[in-house]
Amino acid sequence: MTEQNTSRGILLMAIVTFIFAMQDGISRHLAETYNVYMALMVRFWFFAGFVLVVAARAPGGLRRATRSAHPWLQVFRSVVLIVEVIVMVQSFVYLGLVESHAVFACYPLLVAALSGPVLGERVGWRRLVAIGIGFVGVLIILEPGFGVFSPYALIPLAAALLFALYSLLTRYVGRKDPTSVSFFYTGVVGAAVVTAVGLPYWMPMTPGDWGWMAVLCCTASVGHYLLIKAYEIAEASAIQPFAYLQLVWASALGLAVFDETLEANVVIGGAIVVSAGLFTLWRARLRSIGKA
Template identity: 30%
Template sequence: MDAIKSQWAGLPPNVRGILWVVLSGLLFASFMAIVRYVGTTMNPIQMSFIRYAFGMMFMLPFFMRMQLSDFRAANIKLHATRGILHGLAVMMWFYAMSRIPIAEVTALGFTSPIFATIAAVLLLGERIRMRRMIAVAGGLLGALIILRPGAAIIDPGAIAMLVAAPIFAFSDVMAKLLTRKESGPAVVGYLSIFVTLVTMVPAIYVWRWPTPEEWALMALTAFIATLGHLAMVQGFKLADVSVTQPAKFLQLIWATLIGFLLFSEFPTIWTWIGAAIVVAAVSYIAHREAVARRHE
């Protein structure tokens, strides 16, 4: 065990960061598969509440180790704002998962960094140059190719996912602000608290007492998703965004394999083409951000 730890510590930070992000993608794809399965019988709003309620429980040991000064340093207003927005997006994400293939949800979710670029301009005052504006436009074009408006009837789940993506993007930018002064686990923990509160009220109106199997599966989703978030945060801390971003897109491969093996789903050629355009646009934006940071 000590030998493995020393070998791991000897790897370059970028390599360790990539491996953490690859692991997070596999965890998220597994989480999506379970949500897809449970979503055939349970209301998506109820699922979103149970998932984050369990997630909040998994984060309790972390909160118990926090000092009073840690709580005082927390930006509760920003955590609450992020939690409210994220909670709305989560409910739409669970709705999308109950209606459209896993790979399509994943592909549309990749547009989130495109919207994060826009959010960074609005919230952080970052300047955006013409080349990045073209990349943003290209990413949005990729999303349109996935949806193919006019060529096919757009499923409400796809619309929900496309609305959720920019909200997740604003949430990510707020997380970036929070991690400047707070730890990654603290950011994940407070998110679990506020999203649980946001989803609790609508969940009451659609509540159906879950079966023992559903309770167990939802607890498992919360555990896997929490691990996925922690792995992703750790990866982003260790490696440059431009390095980890392409690795994040391996999640589409995992999602496609799981969707095909478990649910006989296979994305259309338009999903692949649109996802490729989105991936290229996001990778270019990540590259330009890394170049800009090196010149700061």
């Protein structure tokens, strides 16, 4: 992989994190006014349409996109993702963008912790220590021993656990299924599941909010496309650390638009979580090149 391609991959990842952070802000706005199931249903309708168009134009067409070595695992993985999205959007409503993303940033640590039992990978003592330190950061953010602990604080932690499971399952099915197949199942199965849940909650939207919904749908497709391109032109281990930029963008949006506050415990805990996550990614990169 050339330096030029890696640089382009980093740039694309930075753009993707900005797009996803803006999506989180729009999702929070819509979820505060409309039922979260309905809003996600419309979003996944558009996403499923985008996936179908991409699959139809790819070599082998729709027939190839549906051919999986693990069809039921692909379905389960897609269900896990849609549940994670629903949980995370609820977290934005109850806790805001800043605290939600600060806690959610621990998901790479959960991936590292679960990669042993789920994928059979070896997790060394250094990564185990980093995982433990990272969860100390999560506890600092949640402050379970100070004042009245809110159960809402556990919502982004549940979302992080679900996304970690989704990531591990994606890596597992990726051993035999190409990215195009996983992408197809994510869009189509996600749309089917959220439609079954969301249709009873349909409610009219104002023209202005339909505009926001259109922006949300379009940016979702663009964001996922750019993410795929980033992983195509650069090694995942080289660009994955820059995914933490989403915490920066989302926090800035929460402070500027939604009048959220940046508490000292969130800053300290978030810094610990991100540092531990970056260390685990660095150790994973060393293992991939045979230096650890």
